Amino acid sequence: MNRRYDWQRLQQYVAGLFNAAGLSRANAEIVAESLVQADLRGVDSHGVVRTDIYLKRMQAGMMNPDGDVAVERSSGSVTLLDGRNNPGAVIGSKALELALQGAKRQGSAVVGVKGSNHFGTCAYYLLKAIEQDTIMIILSNASQTMPPTGGIRPFIGTNPFSVGVPAGKCRPFVLDMATSVVARGKIIVAAERGEDIPRGWAIDKHGNPTTNAREALDGSVLPMAGAKGYGISMFIDILSGVLTGAGFGRYVNNMYENWDEPQNVGHLFVAVDINAFMPVAYFKERMDRYIREIKAEPKAPAVEEILIPGELELRCTEARMASGIELPASVEKQLETWGERFGRKLSDALRG
Template identity: 55%
Template sequence: MDSIRYDWKRLEEVAAELFEKVGVSERHAQTVAQSLVHADLRGIESHGLSRLPIYLSRIKAGVLSLREAPEIVRQDGAAALVDGKNQLGAVIGQTALELAMSLARQTGIGFVGVRHSNHFGSCSFYAEKAIEKGLILLVLSNAPESMAPTGGIRPFFGTNPIAIGIPAGQEAPFLLDMATSVVARGKIALAAKKGEQIPEDWAIDPDGNPTTDPQRALLGSLLPIGGAKGYGLAMFIDILCGLLTGAASGPAVQSLYDNWTHPQNIGHVFLTIDIQRFWPLTVFQSRMDEYIREIKSVPKRAGIEEILIPGEIERRKMIEQQANGVKLSAAIAQELEQLCVEYSVDWSKVKIHD
């Protein structure tokens, strides 16, 4: 079988227990485990539990600082700067999100920059939390070099993701979560792990030629989404997340996989908006519902059954997998099971769905 289903809550428990085995506090372990399973629930396997082994390896290697706590080093009005102190990325991200939401409640808007962070999982993890609180969230992050500027053949920027979450009422919320490259680098790494080919328009090899070989792509460079437009957006995100916050930028952002001596020093930005400074939340949600229904009523091209809004496919996937179990590829499940054996964690308690 290519994949089987697992109970998502028990996957969270197993992942948290594995983190605790290497010294992560119970609270922090739960946060990181939730962020990883969240990605798998949404069908974003590249940012899910496939990342757990590298997180554990970096913790064991002492590249992260588990005993440090993220610190608010500057705050003035609606703006704040958080030093992540090289903690686990999801822990830092959760701290920054909570601060940004608090500032938005106080002032109408919250702008929180983050430096000295690590890979913090899927941006949608934070966007969904803001949506649940009735807030609009824009979250940005830079990342290790993997994408060349337009016209170049050597990586300079990361995939530099952006996510925007906006609540609706009865309709699904707007949740755009995307890399500024054609595809996230994690998907290419996952294809390499599975021994699969990749589409020709995802990346170029070290000589600048299109490639379907994920190994050659990992040695080469990802391509920006929309050509020069994606390049410009990636540069903007790097400026805000790196130069503005004091985090690393461009090639100075360290690799999650290849650098075992220096912290990643990733930068993030969390921008929250309190809708109720403009409208009562219920009124805004009704307006969003009407707006979404208008979009969905646009005449469809031949062969198209339904017009979907950003995040709707992933939301449906999450609802389905919460009910029926999370699909994990055999390669990832085997890796997790081996880790459970290594750290004496009970893998059998993860319920398998037929």
């Protein structure tokens, strides 16, 4: 029987590792929260499985554990933030804060980010914006993992696109998706577990379709919807990379492979204050009506329920908060090894 971890204790454990590695307690808690929240939502590819690589990059000097995130320029509703190579979740949280403040002040705000690192799931920030009755759009680029349509080698990332919209009594709309058929992190998890992947997810380094996760990691993840996904990924790279001054295309460095340079990931946060359009309560009533009417649509055979984006993840969060989080043996080993180094015991995070 697999061991289950209490999410709050696991978060405290992971935060303790980052704190011991050089992050301030506050920033360590931000990074740990972003990872554990991903596990709670069932997005294990972006959960505590990333602790090991984050810590390794910090120890190797590839990530700045104690730098100041700085506003490089600000003009009206637009802000450019230099992350100065801090952990991505710390930078993303600052960008979120500035975007929310700007939206409340003037109705909308755009915050561009350069000098960042992998910042976890976009949903982590969307849910915080939703709590503030704000619509949030987040784009981010990533290192090369996906070919342009017609190509066989990676050039652009599986650049995520996300939108969060509050509702009233219904669950909020939380769309957080990669522009590939599947997030590359899921292939990483499959490779660690020794599992095959479905055909159509990726090609090997020669351009041939593959179901072998290891071959896929040496090759390329495929764009969703063919050329459409490629085009969307490209525009995300333009807005979050070219426009902000961050890396783009081949200049976004792979955190697993490049140990000579920082990642220089770019993000774009767009916040919209609902009150600038109509009273929040009225908007939420309209959202609830919209969601209920969608869910009441006639269902295809064998379909029990029509779901909205983010609904499965929120249900998974509730379930895992109650029953605990299971971790692959390889991830447990990594966390235990770091714990031994910093005088902590992973077993303290087990459910009682």
